[in-house]
Amino acid sequence: MTLADQKPREPRKMRTSVKGPLMFSAFWGVLIFFAVLIFASGGSARTPRFDLAFTGAGIAFIVSLVLAAMLSMSHKENAEHLGKGSGINLSSKKPGHSHGSAPSPVAGSETEAPDGDSR
Secondary structure: OOHHHOOOOOOOOOOOOOHHHHHHHHHHHHHHHHHHHHHHHOOOOOOOOHHHHHHHHHHHHHHHHHHHHHHHHHOOOOOHHHHHOOOOOOOOOOOOOOOOOOOOOOOOOOOEOOOOOEO
């Protein structure tokens, strides 16, 4: 669905709305905030390092938001004709041979080994 196809006042899907990437990025920002706050302090006897925690959360938020935006922009719907089958016979069975029987050799042809040597 492109912007031209959207109807006014109709809610967007999660993939095309802004809410999905923002929630994804906020989750990673909060997770990194607490991880840096715990591990950068170096123990409970020291003061928490909120400066590093906010810096890490901001970096994680921005990087994950850019990645989510790039991935959502690169998404492309498949063409309608691709889901209907192409009509190509994908069977490995050769016409005229039944399953389990070896093909009969054609007169005058030589069998070639896989490495290119003729037998």
